[in-house]
Amino acid sequence: MLFNLKYLLVVLAILSLSQAAYTQKDLEGDNVTVVKAFDAQLLEANKINVPPTLPALDTTTQKQSYSVPPHPSNIKYDPPKLRPLGLKAAPKEAAYNGFVKLGGGVPASIYGEGGYFFKAGEKFDGKVWLKHHRLSADKAVENQKFQKTEGLVSTNIFLPNNLATQINVGYTYDRVHFYGYDHDSLDFSSERTRQDYKILNLGARLYNSKRTESDLNFAVAPKFYLLNDYYSNKETHFELGLSATKWFNEKHALRVNIRPDLTTFDDTVSQKLNNIYLQPSFTMHFDILQFRIGGNFVNNRDEFSIFPDAEVTLRVWGDGVQAFAGITGDLRKNTYRSLSEYNPFIQIRNSKLRNTRWDNYYGGVKGSFGWLEYNGQVGYSKASDLALHQTLFTPEGITRFRIIYDTVKIFNVQGTVKFSPIKNLTVTGTLSQNVFDSETTDTAADELGVWGLPEIEGNFGAVYSLLEGKANLKASLHTADRISFLNEAGEREKSKTLVDLSLGGSYYFSKNIGAFLDINNLLNNKRERWYRYPTVGMNFLVGFVARF
Numbered sequence: 254m255l256f257n258l259k260y261l262l263v264v265l266a267i268l269s270l271s272q273a274a275y276t277q278k279d280l281e282g283d284n285v286t287v288v289k290a291f292d293a294q295l296l297e298a299n300k301i302n303v304p305p306t307l308p309a310l311d312t313t314t315q316k317q318s319y320s321v322p323p324h325p326s327n328i329k330y331d332p333p334k335l336r337p338l339g340l341k342a343a344p345k346e347a348a349y350n351g352f353v354k355l356g357g358g359v360p361a362s363i364y365g366e367g368g369y370f371f372k373a374g375e376k377f378d379g380k381v382w383l384k385h386h387r388l389s390a391d392k393a394v395e396n397q398k399f400q401k402t403e404g405l406v407s408t409n410i411f412l413p414n415n416l417a418t419q420i421n422v423g424y425t426y427d428r429v430h431f432y433g434y435d436h437d438s439l440d441f442s443s444e445r446t447r448q449d450y451k452i453l454n455l456g457a458r459l460y461n462s463k464r465t466e467s468d469l470n471f472a473v474a475p476k477f478y479l480l481n482d483y484y485s486n487k488e489t490h491f492e493l494g495l496s497a498t499k500w501f502n503e504k505h506a507l508r509v510n511i512r513p514d515l516t517t518f519d520d521t522v523s524q525k526l527n528n529i530y531l532q533p534s535f536t537m538h539f540d541i542l543q544f545r546i547g548g549n550f551v552n553n554r555d556e557f558s559i560f561p562d563a564e565v566t567l568r569v570w571g572d573g574v575q576a577f578a579g580i581t582g583d584l585r586k587n588t589y590r591s592l593s594e595y596n597p598f599i600q601i602r603n604s605k606l607r608n609t610r611w612d613n614y615y616g617g618v619k620g621s622f623g624w625l626e627y628n629g630q631v632g633y634s635k636a637s638d639l640a641l642h643q644t645l646f647t648p649e650g651i652t653r654f655r656i657i658y659d660t661v662k663i664f665n666v667q668g669t670v671k672f673s674p675i676k677n678l679t680v681t682g683t684l685s686q687n688v689f690d691s692e693t694t695d696t697a698a699d700e701l702g703v704w705g706l707p708e709i710e711g712n713f714g715a716v717y718s719l720l721e722g723k724a725n726l727k728a729s730l731h732t733a734d735r736i737s738f739l740n741e742a743g744e745r746e747k748s749k750t751l752v753d754l755s756l757g758g759s760y761y762f763s764k765n766i767g768a769f770l771d772i773n774n775l776l777n778n779k780r781e782r783w784y785r786y787p788t789v790g791m792n793f794l795v796g797f798v799a800r801f
Contacts, residue, residue, distance in 0.1 A: 349800040356769065356796020362388040364794050379408035390789050396432040396446045397789065401425070417462035423454035429597045433652035433785030446651065449483040450593060468500035480590050486601055488518045488589040504538040508547075516588050518606055526586055526606045528553050534562055541568045551584040553608060558584050560612070570620075577630075578616035584608045587640045592656060596642050596705065598783055600653040607658055610637040629668040636661050642705030644739045644784050652785040659700040662690040677718040684711040701745050702737030705783070709734040723767075724760040738784040751780040753788065759798055767798045 351369035358364070368382040387400035405423040412418065431446040460472040474494035481487050495511040510532040518524045534547025547562040560582025567576045586608055589601055617630025638658040645655040667685040674680065689703040713730040736748040754775045761767035771794040779787040 351801045353799045354769065354796065356794045358771075358792060358794035360388060360390040360392065360789070360792055362386070362792065362794060364796065376411050377408070379406070381406050388789065388792065390792070391432075393790070394432055394787065395436050396430040396441060396443060397787075398432075398443075399427075399429050401427045411462055415461050415463040415465065417460055419456075419458040419460070421454065421456040423452075423456075425450070425452040425454070427452075427597070431598055431651050431653065433598065433783070434650050439650050441649075441651070445649075447483055448597065450597070451481045452590065453479045468503070470498045470500075472496045478590070482593075482601075484602075486518075486520045486589065488516065490514075490516045490588065490590070506536045506538075507534075508536070509533045514586065516586060516606070518589050520602055524606050526553075526588065526608070528584060528586060528608065532562065542566070543568075545579075549581070549583060553584060558582075558610065560584075573620045573622050575619050576617075577619060579614075581611075581613045581615075583611045585611060587656070592640060596654055596783065598652075598654055598786060599642065600645055600647075600655050604656040607638050607640075609639050609658075611635075624674075625670070625672040627668070627670045627672075630666075632663075632665045632667075634663045634665065636663060639703075641700065641703060642783075643700075644704070646741060654705065654783065657700070657704070659691055659703075660693045661703055662693060664688040664690075678715065679717075680713075680715045682711070682713040685709070702739075702747075704737055704739070707733040707736045720760075724758065726758040727756070729755045733782060736782070740784070748782075748784070749780050751782055751788070752776055752778045754778075761798075765800055768796070769798050770795050 350371065351367070353367040354365070356364045364386050366384040368380060370378070370380045372378040382405045383403070385400075385402045387398075389398035391398050403423070403425050405421065407419065407421045410418050410420075427450040429448050429450075430443065431448065434441065455477045456474070458472055458474040460474075461470055464470075472494065474496075476490075476492050476494070478490050479487070480489075492512055492514040497509050499507045501507070510530065512530040512532075514528045514530065516526045518526070529552040531550040532547065534545055536543065536545040543566040545562070545564045549560040549562050551558045551560070561580050562582075564577060564579030564581075568574075569576055587606055589606070592599055592601070612635045613632060614634070615630050615632035617628065619628040619630075620626070637660045639661045641657050641659055642654040643657050645653045647653055665685065665687050667683070669681075669683045671679065671681045687706070687708050689706070689708065691700050691703055693699060709732070711730070711732045715728045717726045719725070731751070731753040733751045734748070738746055738748065740746050753773070755771065755773045756775055757769065757771035759767055759769040772791070773793065774789065774791050777791040779790055781787050
């Protein structure tokens with residue numbers, strides 16, 4: 254109010270001066286008579302209150318759109334200066350490049366094994382390995398003896414442009430004896446029961462040693478072996494593996510494998526078994542689902558066999574519980590090498606080498622909890638021209654086995670487990686149950702049994718480490734049961750349960766030197782895995798080990 258009054262007085266004063274200046278022009282003379290002093294007063298007025306009010310709020314949501322142009326930054330940071338914490342580091346396990354294991358035992362046996370790994374910078378590495386084991390128990394059972402020598406030299410050479418090559422040279426010399434005869438009435442020298450398997454293995458691989466920018470991995474892997482036996486049978490084998498894998502988004506994989514597989518067997522006649530495989534597949538990985546779809550195209554004698562290759566895996570509970578199901582198929586070769594490795598007492602003369610066609614359907618549950626890994630599944634397979642090992646009684650009275658083929662339907666239940674119930678203890682186990690059906694045609698062509706193949710088979714093991722790694726204890730159990738065979742009268746029989754329990758352990762007296770003890774077939778079970786061929790009874794090996 255005072256502010257308005259001041260301005261009003263100033264305005265009135267200016268008006269008065271301007272009026273006086275105008276009237277002074279008409280005055281006559283210089284005398285001015287003041288009649289009354291000016292006294293300006295304001296009239297009484299009522300105060301008007303005007304309360305402030307806020308505008309209504311705008312509650313509508315407005316979408317803002319920002320366009321920020323990309324701007325690559327090239328900022329270099331100095332590496333941080335880290336200070337070590339005052340914590341005691343855990344002791345590191347010593348790394349050893351070589352080992353030697355030598356020993357002997359009862360029945361008369363010799364065991365030797367050694368290996369060494371060597372490396373030259375980042376351009377070259379390799380390993381050498383040699384093993385020899387021989388045992389003779391012919392004081393209890395005539396000609397029950399064997400000896401086996403194996404050797405391997407392997408190298409990796411790392412080339413420019415992220416390429417690498419691997420070269421493998423191996424040799425195996427395996428001598429067995431046919432001791433499956435009536436030892437009460439027959440007597441044979443070692444030379445008459447002897448069989449030698451000599452195998453030369455050559456292999457190479459050219460591959461990319463590091464991940465490529467295009468996420469493409471490849472490998473070229475030729476393999477060759479030459480097998481000769483004591484009776485001048487010979488088999489040569491060559492295969493060329495070509496494989497490529499293309500990754501998409503670092504988790505989906507497109508794979509293509511091409512493999513020509515050529516085998517020639519010579520005894521009194523020459524046989525060839527040549528297959529060419531084309532195996533494309535695409536695997537998609539998602540958070541809870543993994544799916545593979547592909548095919549297996551096999552050519553044999555200008556005839557194509559087409560098999561599906563599909564599997565789906567559902568992660569029910571992370572890695573702990575995963576359900577899976579699949580359908581696969583293959584054309585598997587029955588070569589002299591594969592047949593003799595399964596049964597060294599076979600008579601290969603006059604046997605024909607064939608492919609076995611497998612059609613498989615399976616499903617199960619698997620998982621891993623860190624301390625526990627497991628896999629359990631059920632499956633159904635149809636094996637066409639499955640190789641069976643039927644007894645063959647020679648005129649001399651020695652039991653051998655000949656290869657025959659039959660179509661068999663197989664229902665299988667199997668499980669595998671690996672777990673560590675306590676620290677430093679690892680337990681593994683595999684158990685398989687087969688239900689065979691060889692009556693597929695209901696004719697005389699069907700075999701009475703699935704000769705030489707067990708219906709129940711299991712392998713179990715445990716390893717326990719103690720004294721801070723200076724000592725370890727181990728145990729293993731192998732079992733096989735209900736193996737069909739034909740006896741001398743042509744009657745079908747099934748074998749009794751084979752149980753092979755073994756214990757062992759080792760202890761290092763110093764950093765590099767120790768001793769070992771292996772006790773095999775602790776139960777002295779002499780059941781026959783192959784008819785007329787009892788297993789070696791309880792035997793043991795003792796010796797020393799060294800690492801460097």
